Amino acid sequence: MYQSRCMIFRSIARFKITEAECLAPWRTCKMMNAELLERNFGVQFPEELDGTLDLQNGAANCCKFNRWGTLVAVGSTDGRVFIFDFVTKGIVKTWTAHALPVSSLSWSRNGRKLLTASADTTVAVWNVIEGACMHRMKYSAMVTSAVFNPRNDNQVLILQLNYPPCLDELEPRSQRLITNDIPGAVEDGVSAIAFDRRANYLITGTNKGKLVVYNAKTLKMVSWGKQNSVQQIKQIVVPRRGNFIITNSQDRIIRTFDLDDILECHNGSTIEPKHRVTDIVNKASWKAVCTDSEGYYICGASTKAHSLYVWERTTGTLIKILHGTKGECLMDVQWHPIRPVILSVANGIVSVWTQAHVENWSAFAPEFTELEENAKYEEKEGEFDLEDEDAEVDDKANAQDSDEEIIDVESLKPNEILCSSDEEDNINALLPDVTLKTGPLWFLPITPECDPAEALPLPGGHFTDGRRASSHILSVLEEESRKRAMPEPIGKVPMKSRKVK
Template sequence: MNLSLVDPFVLAQDYPESTTGSLRSGHATCVRFNRKGDLLATGRVDGTVVIFDVETNGVARKLKGHTRQVQSLSWSRDGRYLLTSSQDWKCNIWDLQDGSILRSVRFETPVYIAELHPWNHLKFVVSLFEDQPLIVDASEPEAAKMNLPSAPKRTQYEEDDTARERQNAQDAKQSTTVATFTASGDHVLSGTNKGWLNIIEVSTRTTIYSTKICTGVVIFLRLTNSGRDMVINAQDRVIRTIQLPNLSAADLDPDTIDIEVEHKFQDVVNRLSWNHVAFSSTGEYVTASTYNNHDIYIWERNHGSLVKILEGPKEEHGVVEWHPHRPLIVACGLESGRIHIWSIIPQQRWSALAPDFAEVEENVEYIEHEDEFDIHPQEEIHKRRLDLEDEDIDVLTVEPVKGEIVDEENSFRMPVELDLNDSESEEEFVAVGRGEMRRKSPTEGRNFGLDGELPGSADEAIKKAKPKTKRR
C-alpha cells in the first residue's frame, strides 16, 4: 500500500542498479524466493536450509536434515512447503508450519535438480545423475517413483537397420540434466546432455515433442511466473528464450508444436559462459551470473538487448534469482557463500519531510493570492473547514492492489519464531572476551577426533608463537 506514496520515477525503474546489501548464514550455494516474495530460502554447503525474511533481512527459520550440500530448492504455490534436493542423494519436502520434514525420498544416484508440481506439493520431478528422470508422487509415506523418458521423440524412423541402430545407440546415451513442470503441471519440460528439449506428457509419461535446441548440455531451464516463456542456459555459452505454446489446449496436436528460439543472449566479445539464469518478475528481463567473472548481466526481451551489467563484490556468483515482484536480484557468491543483493535505493524526497515546501526544478516567481493575507475570525475558518468535510469516506473496504498476489484470507503465513536459539551457535565469530571476537575455525563444532590431540612437537608451538612477537 506504499505505492501511492512512492516516487513514480522510482517505480518506473524495473531492474536493479547497485548492490544494496548481503545476507549471510553459513556458505550458501542456492537461493529461491517464494511466490509472495517475502521469504528467501537458501541452501548451504553443510546441508542446512536457511529461510531468510526479506523484510527484515534476518533468519526466519533453519531446516536441518540434509547431510551434504543442498542442490536445489522449490517452493509450493502457497509457500507452506519447500522441496530441497541435496548431494546426500535425498529430496526432502518440508512443512514450514513447524519446520518438520513431511517426506524424505532417497534416490539411487545424486540429484541434479528437483522441482515441485505447481499445484500439488507432494508431487515433484527430479533429474538424476546418469539416470532416467523421475516423477515422484509422495502422497503416501512410501513415495511412488515413475520413470520418464530421456530419449527424444523421433519424427521419422530410419529405414535401414544400421541407421536405426545408430539412432538407438545415440538415444541410449541421452540423459536428462534438468526437468521442470509447466504452469498447469500437465507436462514436464526437460533438457538433455545432448542439447535436446523434450516435452513429456505427465499422464502418459511419453515424450510428445522433441527438438534439438543446442549442441551442448542443457544446464538449466526456468519458466516465467505465467509459464508462457522459458529461458534455457546451455553449455554452448548461449542463453535462449522461448515462447511456449499452450500445451494444455484441448485440441493440442503434438505434431504441430513448433518451438522457436526467440532470443539468443551471449557475450560475443568475451565468450563468457553463464552459471545460472533467471527471469525477472514479469519475464521482461533475463539475468545471468557469469562464469569466471564478477558481473551479473541483464537483458531485456523486447529487443533482445543488454541493458545492464551489475557490478558488485569481487567474486564469482553462482545461483542468481530475481524477486517475484520487485526489482531486486540476489546471487550467491561462490567463494564466500554470502548472498549479495542488488536493488534500488530511492532518494529521500525532502518535500515529504516538510509538507509546506515543494521541490522545484528552478526558481519560480511567487504569485500572491488575492485573499492570502485577509484576516478572518478563527471560528469562521474553523466552521468553513468543517463544512468542507462532506466527502464520502470508506474506512473498511480494501481496494485490491493491481498486480499483487491476492492475499487470500486463509493463505499460509509462516509462524514467527521468537526463540531461534540456535542462530547464535552457528555464528562465524565467537566472543573470546569483552569486545573481542575471533573467527570460528571451519572445523569447530564438527568433531573429527582432533580436538583431543596434543600439539605434535615443540617447534610447532614455537611457530605459533612467532607471529605474535612480530605483531607486537
C-alpha cells in the same frame, strides 16, 4: 479506452482533423507519465549492491524465494537450511537438513512446505513452521534438481545425475519414470527439467539441445524439437507471467521460446527462438539464469566472475552489468518475485542487489522546497485555523459531505502486483489464516529476543533473564517510586501509609 476512442473519432469527423493530430496530446501525456514514473520510481532492475544476508558462519550454496518474496530459503554447504524474513533480512528459522551440501530448493505453492535436495542422494520435504521433516527419500545418485508441482504439493519432480527424471507421489508413496522415446535417446540424457506455469506439461532439456514436452498427468510425450545448436541445455526457466520459457545452453547463448511453438512443432524439427542474448565481448558462459516477474528482463550469472548481466528480453540490449567482489565464483542467482531485487550466491555469501534509491520529496508534495540554510516559516492566513471564516458556505457543506464518506474495510480486492497470470480467480486463495494452520504462509512468527539491558522485573527481585537485583538497585527503585507517588516495585512489601493529624 472505448469511450476515449469514440471521442477521438467524433473530433475527427467534426473538426476535420487527422487522427495523428488528435492523438498527439494523448501520446504526449503518456510520455510524460512514463518519464515521471521512471524519474520517481526508478528502473525496474537492480543497479547497486545493498549488502548481504548474515548466515552466522554458514556458507551458502543456493537460495530460493517463496511465491510472494516475503521469505527466502538458503541452502548451505554443511547441509543446513536458513529461512530469512526478507523484510528484516534476519533469520527466522534454521535446521540441519542433510549431511552434505544442499543442491536444490523448492517452495510449495502455499509456502508451508520446503523441498530440499542434497549431494548425499536424499530429498526431504519440511514443514516450514515447525522445521520438522515430513518425508525423506533416498535415490541412486546425486539429485541435481527437485521441484514441487506448482498445483499439487503431493508431487515432486526429481532429476538425478545420469538417470532419467521421475515424478514421485508423497502420499501414498509411488514413483513414475519419464521415459524418452525419441530417436537417439539412449545417448542423449536429460540435463534440465521444469513444470510449466499451470503444471499441465513437463518440459525437459537434453544433453544434445533437444526440448521434449510431456503431459504432466499421463507422462506421455506431446512433442519434441531441437534448438539450432547441439550443445547441452543446462537450465530451463519458466517465468511467472507470459507463455514462454528461457533456456541456458552450453553454447553460451540464452534463448527464449514460445511454449505454443514447441507444442505445435513437428517432431524433430528445429525451433527458432523468439529472442536470444549473449555476451558478445567476453564470450562468457552462464552458471544460472533468472528473470523478473513480468519477464521483461533476463539476468545471467557469469561462471568466471561475480558479474550479473541484465538484458531487455524483447530487444536483446545489454542494459546493466553488476560487478561483485573480484575472484568470487557464482553459484546461484534469484530474482525477487515482485520487486527489482536480485540475490546472488558467491563464495558462500548471499549478496542483495537493489535499485539506487534517491530521495525526491517534491514528487510527493509539489510545494515542497529544499532549504540550503535556516529560514523563518511564514504562516499563511487561516492555515492553522480550525474553521476558515473567509470560506464560502458551499465549501463548508462540501467539506462536511466529504467527512461523511463511507469507507469499506470488509471487502478485499486482489493486489495485481502480488498476482501473476497463473493465479486463481478466488481471492480467498491469497488470504492467510490467522491461526497459521491453513492457507498461504506469508511470514513466519518469531519470538523477539529480550535484551539483557531491557529485562523485566519479576516477583522476589528477579528479572526475566535470570538475574537477581541487588539491594542497592531495589532501594533506588523504592526511592523513585516514593518520589513519583507510584506503587512500590514488584516483590517488595509496600510501606504503611502515615495518617496526617
